[in-house]
Amino acid sequence: MVGLSRGKFRVVLLTPQAGLLDCRAGSVVLPGYDGYLGILRNHCPMLGTVSRGIMQVREIPGRADAFFVVEGGFVQVSENHVTVLAYEATTFEGQDEKSIEEMLYHARSVVAGHEYIRSQQEAIDYDKARLIVRMAEMADVKLAAEKE
């Protein structure tokens, strides 16, 4: 049984704004309908809703694990293809250090309850901020000041 689920499969993450990920990976964990859901190779065909949460893509050949805060959507698993359709996804992937810092700093101050007033565009709610902070812990992303 273990042998069957070892190996890589294709993971695609799409949002209406961008295709965020298209790679092979060893395991995916995503927020399903009633809790987090792990997917390995040779998972049975599955259709499900994705709720808000952190999607983890692990064991990607040649690069670090990828993490995304997804805002709900759908997942379709068939023939070792995992396709996730999300309304929106926030990630540190492919962003420069400065914007990652800003995002994390902002999220932390929201979690700490500092940010009551913000312009509407920048505003993120408390739950999302918490997810971003959690994602940073998973991805081992830190502010420059904490790195030393």
Place this chain on the structure above:
Amino acid sequence: MSNTRRILKRRSAADNIAKVTGTMETISAVRYRRYFNQWQEGRAFYDALAQLAYLVVSAEQPIDHPLMKPPASKTQAVLVIGSDRGLCGAYNNDLYRQIDTHVKMAKRFGRELLFYAKGRKVVGYLEHHGIRPVRVFDEFAEIPTVEQTRTIADEFTQHYLAGQIGRLGVVYNRFFSAASQKVQTLTVLPVAELIDDLTTRATVIWPWELNFEDFMLMPSAAEIFEGLSRMIIRTSILDCFMEAAVSEHLSRVVCMRNATDNAEEMIKELSKDYNRARQAQITVELLDIVSGVEAMK
């Protein structure tokens, strides 16, 4: 003297126009690039969504859901997406023609129309014809955020489920490619028609061996359909706004480039005229001097 001055004045006016249109072209070109890239990035999403929708509706056991029921009302909501500013060629005029068609069709078939508008130009046109739009979307500049799209889509869905509207059509400039954009109406509600449209307009034909029945469903089929149809409605509306914006900026780029070219041509002509007039003036003055000298002899 007055002739040359007049030509100079006209030339400087044309100069100014060329400057303005040139700037507008540059701005729209930048925005067009940005929106076009976003639009292109999103294609894969819509293809995957269409695939999913096809899978769900092709289930052997038809899904019983209020959104799949035939419309209960004869009222039709029309969301028209136009531009705030002019100077983009036939972009808005084509929309107006489509609005007229809807009004005529509604009269012919005895439907009631409710207009929702985006863009000052559209609002102006509707008001000119004595139609008061039910709502004007002016809380965002061109493309709504994810949250705003949700509010818009949920509002329409609720009206549909409550039987207040029987159809929702979005009138917008569909962006086919850089060479072709056309005004069309996308029927968003009833969802069945939207799915029909989405699956037939998707850009890939997928080889499909699995049936809906082969899949393990995470909530029940009805709940998946509920979520999926909401996602289709929301993202289709978002896509309409996106395509309208891409088309608008492309249309403005083309238009402004033509205007700049024309203005530059005019400047060239006027420069020639000015030189000729100046030369003529000099000749006249010379003749005056020469004849004066002749007379003094």
